[in-house]
Amino acid sequence: xKRLLRILLxxxxxxxLMGADNQEARFQNLGGxxxxxxxxxxxxxxxxxxxxPNSDRMxxxxxxxxxxxxxxxxxxxxxxxxxxxxxxxxxxxxxxELLAWxxxxxxxxxxxLLVIFVVRSWKLRTAPVAPADAVLDPHLxxxxxxxQRETEI
Amino acid sequence: MxxxxxxxxxxxxxxxxxxxxxxxxxxxxxxxxGFRLAETARRAGMASxxxxxxxxxxxxxxxxxxxxxxxxxxxxxxxxxxxxxxxAALWSGQxxxxxxWCLLLSAYGFVLRLRHKVDQRLTAMASVILAGIQVxxxxxVNFETRPFGVLPFAATDGNGLxxxxxxxxxxxxxxxxxxxxxxxxxxxxxxxxALIMRYPGEMWIQITRRWTMVAWLFLSxxxxxxxxxxxxxxxxxxxxxxDPVENASLLPWLSxxxxxxxxxxxxxxxxxxxxxxxxxxFGFMLSILGTMLTRSGMVNSVHAFAQSNxxxxxxxxxxxxxxxxxxxxxxxxxxxxVIFAVCLWFYIRNKDHLKSENKLESLVSRESSFLxxxxxxxxxxxxxxxxxxxxxxxxxxxxxxxxxxxxxxNTIMVPIGLFLVFLxxxxxxxxxxxxxxxxxxxxxxxxxxxSLVVEVILIVIWIRSGIKxxxxxxxxxxxxxxxxxxxxITTIASEFIRGGRVLKNKLKTNLVFAMYHLTRRxxxxxxxxxxxxxxxxxxxxxxxxAFNQEQEQEMAVGxxxxxxxxTLVGQEYTQDDNANYGSDAxxxxxxxxxxxxxxxxxxxxxxxxxxxxxxxxxxxxSTLREDxxxxxxGLNPDTGHPIIKAFVNPLVNWVWLGVLIVALGTGMALVxxxxxxxxxxxxxxxxxxxxxxxxxxxxxxx
Numbered sequence: 001x002k003r004l005l006r007i008l009l010x011x012x013x014x015x016x017l018m019g020a021d022n023q024e025a026r027f028q029n030l031g032g033x034x035x036x037x038x039x040x041x042x043x044x045x046x047x048x049x050x051x052x053p054n055s056d057r058m059x060x061x062x063x064x065x066x067x068x069x070x071x072x073x074x075x076x077x078x079x080x081x082x083x084x085x086x087x088x089x090x091x092x093x094x095x096x097e098l099l100a101w102x103x104x105x106x107x108x109x110x111x112x113l114l115v116i117f118v119v120r121s122w123k124l125r126t127a128p129v130a131p132a133d134a135v136l137d138p139h140l141x142x143x144x145x146x147x148q149r150e151t152e153i
Numbered sequence: 154m155x156x157x158x159x160x161x162x163x164x165x166x167x168x169x170x171x172x173x174x175x176x177x178x179x180x181x182x183x184x185x186x187g188f189r190l191a192e193t194a195r196r197a198g199m200a201s202x203x204x205x206x207x208x209x210x211x212x213x214x215x216x217x218x219x220x221x222x223x224x225x226x227x228x229x230x231x232x233x234x235x236x237x238x239x240x241a242a243l244w245s246g247q248x249x250x251x252x253x254w255c256l257l258l259s260a261y262g263f264v265l266r267l268r269h270k271v272d273q274r275l276t277a278m279a280s281v282i283l284a285g286i287q288v289x290x291x292x293x294v295n296f297e298t299r300p301f302g303v304l305p306f307a308a309t310d311g312n313g314l315x316x317x318x319x320x321x322x323x324x325x326x327x328x329x330x331x332x333x334x335x336x337x338x339x340x341x342x343x344x345x346x347a348l349i350m351r352y353p354g355e356m357w358i359q360i361t362r363r364w365t366m367v368a369w370l371f372l373s374x375x376x377x378x379x380x381x382x383x384x385x386x387x388x389x390x391x392x393x394x395x396d397p398v399e400n401a402s403l404l405p406w407l408s409x410x411x412x413x414x415x416x417x418x419x420x421x422x423x424x425x426x427x428x429x430x431x432x433x434x435f436g437f438m439l440s441i442l443g444t445m446l447t448r449s450g451m452v453n454s455v456h457a458f459a460q461s462n463x464x465x466x467x468x469x470x471x472x473x474x475x476x477x478x479x480x481x482x483x484x485x486x487x488x489x490x491v492i493f494a495v496c497l498w499f500y501i502r503n504k505d506h507l508k509s510e511n512k513l514e515s516l517v518s519r520e521s522s523f524l525x526x527x528x529x530x531x532x533x534x535x536x537x538x539x540x541x542x543x544x545x546x547x548x549x550x551x552x553x554x555x556x557x558x559x560x561x562x563n564t565i566m567v568p569i570g571l572f573l574v575f576l577x578x579x580x581x582x583x584x585x586x587x588x589x590x591x592x593x594x595x596x597x598x599x600x601x602x603x604s605l606v607v608e609v610i611l612i613v614i615w616i617r618s619g620i621k622x623x624x625x626x627x628x629x630x631x632x633x634x635x636x637x638x639x640x641x642i643t644t645i646a647s648e649f650i651r652g653g654r655v656l657k658n659k660l661k662t663n664l665v666f667a668m669y670h671l672t673r674r675x676x677x678x679x680x681x682x683x684x685x686x687x688x689x690x691x692x693x694x695x696x697x698x699a700f701n702q703e704q705e706q707e708m709a710v711g712x713x714x715x716x717x718x719x720t721l722v723g724q725e726y727t728q729d730d731n732a733n734y735g736s737d738a739x740x741x742x743x744x745x746x747x748x749x750x751x752x753x754x755x756x757x758x759x760x761x762x763x764x765x766x767x768x769x770x771x772x773x774x775s776t777l778r779e780d781x782x783x784x785x786x787g788l789n790p791d792t793g794h795p796i797i798k799a800f801v802n803p804l805v806n807w808v809w810l811g812v813l814i815v816a817l818g819t820g821m822a823l824v825x826x827x828x829x830x831x832x833x834x835x836x837x838x839x840x841x842x843x844x845x846x847x848x849x850x851x852x853x854x855x
Contacts, residue, residue: 025624033560043558046389089558091543096551100543104536104565111528111535119524122424122513 027066030075033090034062037083058083155223158211159301162252165204165259166291169284172198176281191277195266198284202259205291209256212249212300216242222307225249225300231313233732233761237324238314244327245318247448247463248300253328254444255290257335262287265339271360278346279339286338289488293466316734316760316768320386326378330402333372334440337405339364340412341437344430348499351506355420358429362416363823365433369409370819376402377812388769388784390703390800392808393695395562400541401443404534408436411530414523421585422520423510427500428527430507434496439534441467441489446541515587522580529576533569537562567630571637574692577685578640581648600643608636620700627699634696638689645682673827680822684815691811697779697804705798707789708739717801719774719781720744724752726795734758734768739785739795743774750774755785755797777810779803 031045038047038054044062047055061082065075076088091097172194179191212225216239221227229242229249244253262283269276294300340361347357379399380392393399412432418425449464469487473480486494500507513520540562544554582588582596611632615622622628653668660667672679704716714721725740738756742749753772760768767787774781782800789796 033558035556035558042389085553086556089556090560090564091555091557096547097555099546100539100555100557100561101565103539103543104532107535107539108528108532108569111532115524115528119513119516119521122509 023066026072027063030066030072031059031062033076033088034058034079034083035087035089037087043089054083058087154211154215154218154220155301155303158208158215159299161204161208161211162255162291162295162301165201165208165255166288166295168197168201168204169259169287169291172201173281173284173288176277176284180278180281194284195269195277195280198259198280198287199263199266201284201287201291202256202263205252205256205259209243209252212252213240213243216240219311220307221309221311222303223300224302224304227304227308227311229311229314231311234311234314234319235733237321238319241318241324241327242314244331245314245323248294248298248302250327250331250448251290251294251298251463252300253331254335255287255294257328257331258283258287258290258338261335261339265342272356275343275346275350275352275357275360278350279342282342282345283338286342289466293463297463297466313733313760316758317386319733319760319768320382322378322382322385326375326382329371329378330375333368333370333375334402334405334444336364336368336371337409337437337440339368340433344433345496345499348430348496348503348506351503355423358416358419361433362413365409365413365416366819366823369406369413370816372402372406372409373812373815373819376406377809381809384805385771385773386768388771390701390771390782390784390798390802391698392805395540395559397541398443398447400537400562401446403537404541405436405439405443407530407534407537408432408439411527411534412436414530415527418520418523424513424520425523426507426509427504430500431496432527434492438489438492439538441492445489517583517588517590517593519580519583519585519588522576522583526573526576526580529569529573533566533573536565536569540565563627567627570692571630571633574634574637574641574689577688578637578644581682581685582644596644596647600640600647603643604636604639607639608632611635625699631696631699634692638693638696641685641689645686648682649679672821676824676826677822680818680820680824683818683821685818687811687814687816687818689811690814691808694804694807694809694811697802697807700803702801703798704800705786705796707792707794708741708797709792709794714797714799716781716799717779718745719799719801720747721753721783721797721799723795723797732761734760736770737785737788737795739797741772741783741797743781753781753783755783757785757787775806777804777806780805 028045032043034044036042036044036047036052036055036058038052044055044058058079062075062079065078069075069078073093076090077092079087080092091100093101175190175197176194179187179194181187182190212223214220215223215226216230217236219226219230219232225246225248226242229246230239234242242249244250262280265276265283266280269280343357343361343364346352376399379402383394383399384390384392409432412429415425415432416429419429445464445467449462449467465487467487467489469485469490471482471484474483515521540557543557547553547555578600579593579597582593584592612622615632620628622632649668649671650664652671653664656662656671657664657667660670662670702717704714706712706714708714708721708723710723710725712723720743722742722744723739724742727738727740729736729738736756736758738754741753741755743751743753751774753774755772756770758768758770769784769786772783780800780802782802784798784800786796786798788794
């Protein structure tokens with residue numbers, strides 16, 4: 001029973017440990033999704049533009065938002081609302097921008113369907129029949145068999 | 154000189170147009186006169202290269218001699234610019250780069266036409282298609298993006314080259330990338346020619362394989378050099394930012410990689426003919442799309458060094474035209490739509506010619522692994538395309554351009570990439586036609602066990618070093634990447650050893666010599682394995698990104714900055730000034746675990762000719778294990794002290810090493826095999842050869 005209790009407690013302890021420096025991890029993670037709006041085209045946490053009019057303020061706002069808002073999506077939406085949609089370099093997971101996330105997955109799914117269709121059509125096709133009068137060169141055939149044996153091609 | 158250059162361009166257009174039109178007439182007429190016409194078309198095509206070469210030479214001459222009466226030279230050069238960068242001015246602006254495109258295209262055409270005896274009929278048709286492409290680009294360079302525009306008054310000095318481009322690699326990166334882009338026109342031309350002519354057999358595949366591999370190699374090296382340049386010049390500590398222009402170069406690379414795999418199915422089994430034809434077509438179309446994105450400024454990018462409206466020449470345009478009475482709609486196709494329509498037209502007409510000759514015998518086979526490999530590569534290509542073009546789509550639909558950056562691409566592409574690495578491990582273990590599960594298990598068991606052991610060792614080492622990888626998804630991905638890379642390396646090694654053992658017994662020699670012989674007997678296969686090895690070395694390098702560290706600090710003389718094992722100590726701060734730029738630099742002593750290792754000199758330049766545009770020149774201490782990467786970020790205006798930013802980037806050199814191995818492997822795959830086994834020609838092959846002979850025009854080979 002004690003062993004079972006320990007096994008159950010271990011994941012709980014791990015979860016608690018994971019939350020210990022969660023705020024800093026969230027700050028770093030979200031900072032990597034927000035772009036500095038001073039037109040330097042750099043990510044907020046990468047902006048090395050001395051005297052940048054925006055990055056210090058944005059970083060402070062991000063730190064405050066990470067402390068006050070629990071959902072990452074809401075933090076990003078807050079930045080979209082206050083600094084413009086181009087401030088966040090990741091499409092939102094709502095509305096029209098959701099399409100950006102769906103399209104690649106849908107493309108892969110359609111591709112997979114296509115592959116299944118191709119494989120099915122190949123499997124259903126009858127194998128080409130060699131002409132009745134085709135004479136196999138025994139020397140060539142022995143070489144082919146040897147090559148297949150040695151290289152598995 | 155501008156007059157000569159301009160004349161040569163017009164002359165080149167006339168020659169290419171002649172080669173195109175007369176080539177078509179010759180293809181329609183199948184008599185002796187038609188053959189003579191085809192020969193004149195071929196020679197006109199070759200002459201067009203000479204004309205474009207003169208034209209490009211004229212532009213370079215104007216840049217070298219500081220002829221600022223030429224608007225392009227004034228915009229992209231200045232007197233103080235070093236000679237190598239004056240030469241590079243040829244491709245640093247839009248007009249020059251389109252001229253450079255024309256030059257490379259006509260150079261490829263020249264070689265193709267020179268080697269016409271490989272297959273005269275097919276080469277003649279491919280030459281016509283290539284001439285058609287030449288005509289488009291020559292029209293563009295003659296009428297829309299003219300490099301020889303002359304100013305009313307010659308300026309005393311030019312505006313200078315973009316500072317970001319003033320770096321030695323910029324003299325070779327664009328030409329290599331362009332050689333890759335433009336090189337894809339050759340397989341496209343052969344593929345389309347074979348479809349138009351309903352060309353029997355797989356001859357076009359054999360001819361284009363080397364062309365495709367060469368283009369792919371140039372593209373690979375060009376992309377890598379671009380990453381190396383970004384790492385050394387842009388000063389943000391990374392080499393790949395999923396920038397639209399970077400993505401544009403990745404698109405044709407991915408589709409061509411898919412082609413280089415699936416083409417083996419057509420060669421060996423006569424399958425996937427439709428797929429291969431369209432892969433060749435799409436590869437070329439994506440290279441045109443890449444050129445358009447780079448040069449039109451349609452998407453925001455640090456690499457888009459040109460902004461213009463040439464996009465409509467490539468993608469067409471639509472809108473409303475105002476008349477005194479009412480507005481009328483208009484729409485016209487661009488080059489991309491025309492190419493697509495031509496390919497589609499001939500595909501519909503001749504699709505029966507592309508029927509597969511064999512059927513899939515088993516799902517556990519090399520064929521099915523190629524199918525999945527193609528699916529994943531094209532899925533990756535589609536995902537990159539979606540992310541790159543989504544801002545344009547959002548502007549059409551919502552009226553504003555959203556930003557799609559690295560977080561989006563990393564989320565989508567990393568799992569796809571890892572699955573590709575897995576396929577790279579499994580694919581070569583499967584035999585053609587069918588493989589039993591037992592055989593797969595026998596080949597796979599030891600590599601899988603080794604990679605599992607490596608994974609466990611890594612986990613133990615990381616936990617002992619205090620790395621809590623389970624908290625960071627990028628580190629979990631890195632762990633998977635290391636594990637899968639080990640799997641690939643061990644499967645490749647097992648393939649070499651297995652083949653080597655067979656030869657060792659046969660040749661009565663040692664294993665190393667046997668493996669060398671094995672490779673020389675099948676350069677393509679084993680060269681391919683070396684390419685795979687290079688790719689996983691690169692993957693290991695990329696996985697290192699998950700462990701990057703960075704630190705920024707204001708540093709006066711004597712101040713210390715601590716990052717990882719390194720301590721940086723400010724020694725001296727200097728200022729310099731020359732004709733081209735002014736600079737601020739820091740001199741920093743670097744200690745590793747308390748021991749002095751080197752002195753670094755990061756710099757920040759302000760170029761005079763470009764309106765004072767600043768540029769960071771990072772300094773590095775580079776080892777195979779990690780890079781210490783230091784930037785002089787600027788001066789704090791309040792304290793007057795420099796701000797130093799330092800990064801520790803693990804395994805970056807593995808990326809460049811991986812690319813070198815990829816280049817080596819591709820080079821190996823291009824070398825012919827040593828041992829050719831002479832066999833008697835069976836009846837069916839002899840008949841095919843006679844048919845081929847009968848398709849050649851009279852007089853060939855005599």
